[in-house]
Amino acid sequence: MYQTYLRISNVSYTYPGSNQQAVSGVSLNLDSGWTAFAGANGCGKTTLLKLATGLLTPDTGSIVSSGTTVYCSQRTDHLSEFLDEFLFDWSSGSIRLRDILNIGDDWGERWDTLSYGERRRLQIAAAIWTSPSVLALDEPFNHLDTDGRSLLIRAMREYHGCGLLVSHDRNALDLLCTSCVLFFPERIQLYRTGYTSAMKAERKKQEYLTGKRKMAGVKYLQLKRDARKKMIQARTLQAHLSGKRISFKDICKYNYDGPSQYTSRVQNAGRRSREASARAERAKDRMESIKYRKIYGTGVELTGEISTRNYLLEILPGEIRIGEATLTYPHLEIKSEDRIALTGGNGTGKTMLLAHLRSELNCPPEKLIWIPQEITAGQCSCLLEEIKKRSREDLGQIMTIVRRLGSDPERVLCSEIPSPGEARKLLLAFGLSKTPWLVIMDEPTNHMDLPSVECLEKALNDYTGALVLVSHDREFLGNTTSIQWNIMDRKLSVTKNA
Secondary structure, eight states: OOOOEEEEEEEEEOOTTOSSOSEEEEEEEEESEEEEEEOOTTSSHHHHHHHHTTSSOOSEEEEEESSOEEEEOSOOSSOOTTHHHHHTOOSHHHHHHHHHTTOOTTTTTTGGGSOHHHHHHHHHHHHHHTOOSEEEEESTTTTOOHHHHHHHHHHHTTOOSEEEEEOSOHHHHHHHEEEEEEEOSSOEEEESSOHHHHHHHHHHHHHHHHHHHHHHHHHHHHHHHHHHHHHHHHHHHHHHHHHHHSOHHHHHHHOTTHHHHHHHHHHHHHHHHHHHHHHHHHHHHHHHHOOOOOOOOOOOOOOOOOOSSSOSEEEOSEEEEETTEEEEEOOEEEOTTOEEEEEOOTTSSHHHHHHHHHTTOOSOGGGEEEEOSOOOHHHHHHHHHHHHTSOHHHHHHHHHHHHHTTOOHHHHHHOSSOOHHHHHHHHHHHHHTTOOSEEEEESTTTTOOHHHHHHHHHHHHHOOSEEEEEOSOHHHHHHHOSEEEEEETTEEEEEEOO
16 A cells, blocks of 8 residues: 655635635645544635645646545535446445445445435445545535434445545544644644644644733733833832922922912922822733633524414324335424424435425515525525525624624625525524524534534523424433424334423
8 A cells, every 4th residue: 555645735715706815835745545624614625625725726736646636525516526436336345345334336326315414325335445545525414313423434434545535523533533623713833633632732832922921911901011110110209309409499499489489399299109000000901901811702683473372383193205105194283482403314204304394384585584504505606695695784783693603704795605604604604693483404404613512502591482303413402392293114203302
């Protein structure tokens, strides 16, 4: 097995029509093994992956690799470039990948009926099968249930080239990656360790730098306070000597208004002394109040209304077709304050059930926020154009929410097609002005960075209307819902938390 590598030297790139650099002066030396790319949405991770794999050409700098490169997009709305070749290859390597990822022989023929999680596994299997020198996977764990995630981690361990992994799954990053690139607003930092260790090292570094800045500030204020103390002493001495040097008799001899002048000079000296003392005390207070600075997200508010209708959904028991199988469901209802989690493995029919229920909702469109599991590139582009046509006031409100969810509004507005994570934020921001009765989100944490997920979780907890969430993130569902609709063995069951 030959040594693979990727050399990125002083690379910068700006998207056409944008006045901001997406990537600026990046230099990285990466070798065999998985390297994590971690940071907030819109910080340049996907752009750097596309530059590294030749899909974009840098404006400045150079990129050199040891061989072929492959980029696997985070979108699941198009067929993989290598999918047909992979499906018609029956070599031992191809069969092993199919077995590891539990890929059916007919998946290529029924792409349109595959779940998004099944599509994801098939896309990544085809990418790994090509055995490129550099393999870039962009959010590979989106849409995957717990079993699918475990299968994918096992398959990724089969790859021995230079792997680039963008993901917000902290556990997966720690299991797979031996290097980590952390993206910050003003810099990109490479650590030769896993994600958790890299974050600990970064925090220690920032604490050290903050401590140095704090000590510098304390030293400056100490010097300023000492200077003011000397000034106080000098002015006090001046006032004292003035009183000693000029007698009442001498003042009267040279100036008829001498007593008032004498009194004024002494009073002025005393006033200046008191002012200097006050400034010294303020300097002392500032010095004692210096603390480590922390940055907290401002968050967003999801302002909803509780519907006056008894039910937003009520349907009798029934069944729907899921590919060649049938999904049966009991009597289902959504009341005005219900908080429902819809769970089940990949391919069990969660998204198709939601589509079926949508036509049965007793909720007007203007009182509904519906965020689908996947947003196509065309839908992202249309959404952005629609938002740009809003009034200045509405546009400002939407972009404020986008910023509070961790993305740069100017960069989003300047892009031709927003990223999937940015598109989800735009949809959410667009719907917040509706004061909805019902919010339905299919895999809401897909494509979102960790601060954005925490921000969304808090907003949903404060929301007062009805809520339906589809997610494989058990912690997220546990913190936001109280009723579970679970699909197992082609049947939907309903349980309520105690």
